[in-house]
Amino acid sequence: MSARRQFVKPSTPPNSEINVTPLVDVVLVLLIIFMVLTPLLEKDIEVRIPETEEVPPPPDDTPDTQLIVKLDPAGAYTINTEPVTEADYVTKLKRMLGAKKKEDRIVFFVADDKANYGKLVAAFDGAKQAGAFVLGMATEDIPAAAAATGAPGEVPPVPPAPPAPPTP
Structure with missing residues (x-):
């Protein structure tokens, strides 16, 4: 017995066009949702900021x-604030550090951004040779007012902060 294959021919050819009706339905539903939610998102929340x-x-x-x-x-x-030559740097620093206790031998360095890195390392090495116990690197320059008064390490008073703007 041989099985005979039967093919069913569709009555209409396949439709290859995109059906946009469901797409339009989804877009309209999203549009309605956003139209309803947008006014709710624009409400202001009252916040009390402390004085x-x-x-x-x-x-x-x-x-x-x-x-x-x-x-x-x-x-x-x-x-x-006293200029020093490279030759006198170590001897002058040694003299200044010699009068201090070992724990108080702290030297801070302030280097310009355009300064030679090798010179900075030489300054560190010279400070260690002079007997510095702690070396520190300052990220900001000493204020001009402290340098003008001649008091080393003296920081001028901080100007008061501007008043906060009034809240509505």
Whole structure:
């Protein structure tokens, strides 16, 4: 017995066009949802911000004998606003550090962005040779007012913050 294959021929050819009706339905539903939600999102929330009070800056505990070494772009050293040559740098620093206890032998360095890195490393090495116990790197320059008064390490008072704008 041989099985005979029968093929059923569709009465209409397949439709290859995109049916946009469901797409339009979904888009319209999303449009309605966003139209309803948008006014709800625009409502303001009342927030009470506490009043700010001016807090005095903490007292400056930096001693007057603090050592700050500056390195300018030209490679010149300055110890506490006093220019020093490279040859005298280690001896002068050794003399200044010799009068201090070992724990108080702290030297801060302020280097210009354009300063030679090799000169900065040489300044670090010279400070260690002079007997510095702790080396520190300052990220900001000493304020001009402290340098003008001649008091090493003295920081001018911080100006008060501007008043906060009134809240409606």
